[in-house]
Amino acid sequence: MAQDPVLDRIAAHVSRVGSAELPAAVRDAARNFIADTLAVGAAGVNAPWRSAVLDTAAAVGGKAEATVWGSGERLPLAQAAMVNAFQVHSQEFDCVHEGAVVHAMATALPCTLGWAERQGGISGERLLRAVVVAVDVAATLGLCSRAPMRFFRPANAGGFGAVAGLALLAGLSGEQIRDALGIYYGQCAGTMQAHIEATPQLAMQVGFAARAAVTALELAARGMPGPRAPISGPFGYFALFEGAADPAPFDALGRAWRICELSHKPFATGRATHGGIDGLQRLMDAHQATGEVVRGGRFLVPPLTFRLVGRPARRDMTIAYARLCLPYVGAVCLRRGTVGLDDFSAAACGDAVTLALADRLIVREDGNPDPNALGPVRVELDLADGRTVAADVAEVLGSPGNPLPLAAVQEKFRACWGSVPALPETAGTALWEAVSSIERLDDAARLGSWIRNP
Numbered sequence: 001m002a003q004d005p006v007l008d009r010i011a012a013h014v015s016r017v018g019s020a021e022l023p024a025a026v027r028d029a030a031r032n033f034i035a036d037t038l039a040v041g042a043a044g045v046n047a048p049w050r051s052a053v054l055d056t057a058a059a060v061g062g063k064a065e066a067t068v069w070g071s072g073e074r075l076p077l078a079q080a081a082m083v084n085a086f087q088v089h090s091q092e093f094d095c096v097h098e099g100a101v102v103h104a105m106a107t108a109l110p111c112t113l114g115w116a117e118r119q120g121g122i123s124g125e126r127l128l129r130a131v132v133v134a135v136d137v138a139a140t141l142g143l144c145s146r147a148p149m150r151f152f153r154p155a156n157a158g159g160f161g162a163v164a165g166l167a168l169l170a171g172l173s174g175e176q177i178r179d180a181l182g183i184y185y186g187q188c189a190g191t192m193q194a195h196i197e198a199t200p201q202l203a204m205q206v207g208f209a210a211r212a213a214v215t216a217l218e219l220a221a222r223g224m225p226g227p228r229a230p231i232s233g234p235f236g237y238f239a240l241f242e243g244a245a246d247p248a249p250f251d252a253l254g255r256a257w258r259i260c261e262l263s264h265k266p267f268a269t270g271r272a273t274h275g276g277i278d279g280l281q282r283l284m285d286a287h288q289a290t291g292e293v294v295r296g297g298r299f300l301v302p303p304l305t306f307r308l309v310g311r312p313a314r315r316d317m318t319i320a321y322a323r324l325c326l327p328y329v330g331a332v333c334l335r336r337g338t339v340g341l342d343d344f345s346a347a348a349c350g351d352a353v354t355l356a357l358a359d360r361l362i363v364r365e366d367g368n369p370d371p372n373a374l375g376p377v378r379v380e381l382d383l384a385d386g387r388t389v390a391a392d393v394a395e396v397l398g399s400p401g402n403p404l405p406l407a408a409v410q411e412k413f414r415a416c417w418g419s420v421p422a423l424p425e426t427a428g429t430a431l432w433e434a435v436s437s438i439e440r441l442d443d444a445a446r447l448g449s450w451i452r453n454p
Contacts, residue, residue, distance in 0.1 A: 004229040004236070006247050007181055010137055010164055011174040013253040017133040018168050020254075027439070029259045030128045032409060033095050033135075035435040036264060037105040039416035039428075040094050042070035042451050043341065044087025046419055048319055049200040053207065057083050066114035070420050072452025077114045078214040084110035086207035089154070090200075091341065092323045093268040093416070097135070097261055098374050098399060100142025100157065101149060101304070105262070107158035107210045108134035112165045114214075116444040122169060124434075124441030132259050134165030139258035140249045141237075147244040148304065148371040152190035152205050156241060159184055159209030160231075166217040180216045182226020185237060187212035195308065198321035264398035264409060267339040270324045272308040272374050274398065275301070276363075279379030279391040280333045286389070291334035291353075293384045296360045299326055300378040302368035310365075313358035315350065322349045331357035341419055427451075 044050060054068065057079040064074030069084050088094045088106040096103050112130040116122040138161025142153050163184045167177045190205030220226065231237045231247075238245035249256075267277050276299045283289040301310070309326040322328050322344055331354045332343045342348070366378065376394040383389065395401035404412075410432070417428035431450035434441060441447070 003178070004232045006231040006250055007178045007229075009250045009253055010181065011177040013136060014133055014164055014168050014177055015174070016254055017129050017136070022129070022132065023257065025260050026132060026257045027128065029257075029262065030132055031435055031438055033105055033259065033262055034109060034128070034131060034438065035413060035432055036095055036409065037088055037109045038069065038431060038435070038447070038451055039413040040091070041084050041088040041110070042423060043093070043416035043419045044090045045070035046341075047087060047090035047203070050087060050090065053086050053204070054083055065118040067117060067448040067452050069451045070423065077118050078211045081110040081114045081214050082207040082211035084114070085210035086203045089206040090203040091268055091344070092270045093265050093341070095262045095264055096154070096271045097139040097142065097258060098263050098271065098396075099261065099372070100139040100258075101153055101372055101374070102138050102142035102157045103154040103206065104135040104138035104158050104161050104258070105131070106154065106206045107162040107213060108138065108165050110210050111162040111213050112169060113444065113447060115166055115169050117448045119169070120443060120445055122444050124438035124444045126169060127444040128438055130165035130168045132257070133168050134161040135259040135262065136253060136257065137161040137164040139261065140253060141231075143249040144238065144245040144247055145242045145372055146246055147242055148307075150192055150243065151241045152192055152194065152202070155190040155205040155209040156188050156237075158206065159188060159213045162210060162213035163216055166213060170217060170221055172217075172221060176220045178228070179224065179226040180220035182228065182230040183219050183224065184212055184216035185227065185230035187215065188237065188241070195324070198318060198324055200320060202320065261400055263396070263400065264404040264412070266398050266404055266408060266412065267329070268323070268341045268344065269329045269339055270309055272305045273324070273326045273329045275305070275375045275377030275393045275396045276326050276330055276379055277333050277339055278397045279377055279393045280330055280381075281337070282391040282393070283379060283381055283389050284334070284337065286391075287383070287387075289334070289381050289383060289389060291331065291357050294334055294357065294360070294381050295384055296382040297330070297362070298380045299330065299361065299363045300366040300380070301326075301363060302370065302373040302375065303365050304372060305374050305377065306363060306365045310363035313355055315355060317349055319344045319346070319349060325358075326363050327358040327361040328354070330361045331355070341415065423451075
């Protein structure tokens, strides 16, 4: 069978990023999102089911190669990557490429930093380049889709990206990179069923993708061949997972740097809720539209957003369900002004006043023809004085067009770090400073020393 043209582009891009000059904006974004992902991942020690994930990973045994973020256990690389990727995505606080609907950093950083810890002597500059190429591959793959999401793209596309980042660190040849991507595809899994049901398997699928990426890299490095057309072939990723796709976005590799297109999450909920929260905050600022004066409201959203977060609030909903419920997080925002990690506990999700307000907030589809669009979003509120006020949100807070201010980025980092009492504040400060000058680190493995309990 002929070579997969997408694999050819990826292999060439890995080689190019390994040695080419990176624009300053790319470096700035990479540092920013590495710090964000480490803090969010450390906070993931508080996530439901995290102890079960860690216990399962540790039961495998093996060499102590990479650090579990936030608590410090040392596990074999593939197992540590699985746990850390689960932690990063478990609280819906990790950055995302909105156009691709891909959480590329959730798989990329646990794999690449874990590899740096195991190998030793990998510079911070090299790690930064690996993260850049991983995000490029994962997000570009998502941008190729021309169909509604059926499989869980954040995990599946993210795993392909993690393989590319690992390949850069491992110095694989072009043929080995193609093999590794093909081997990963054989393990690619994860569907939207977990999202519909709001189960912990949503984050677990991200963990599985990270573990699979490491396994694929290890086998390819040992010479095992993979399928030659895992993306563009008749039974490849485009045909089976996406259903309809156009590989044209891969032509932009090396010109469009996808890490500069990532969005921060200012709120600890699914990104699809953020347009609604942003609109509510604008109306609260402009019209004092707090929960006490709101009699009803509507979120007019694209079909994908409706599918992801249009579910109604329920009295018996789990924390995972609540994070993906726009009426619930909207009610929280109207009552508190924002939405944070503390708003997802059993007590918070069962609060009668919040639930009563959530019942008055309705989510409706707006007819957007783009099957992968999360916005724009329109928010309408009916107030007690008879007025109806509205806000149209095209660029959501945290997106490249409406970036989160540096002070807010730092505050999010501190909030995530502070949510883990065992982590010293001084270690968080040291980690932030180290990532801020990551290119000067002679050994990126040193980052692991700050993200574990003393």
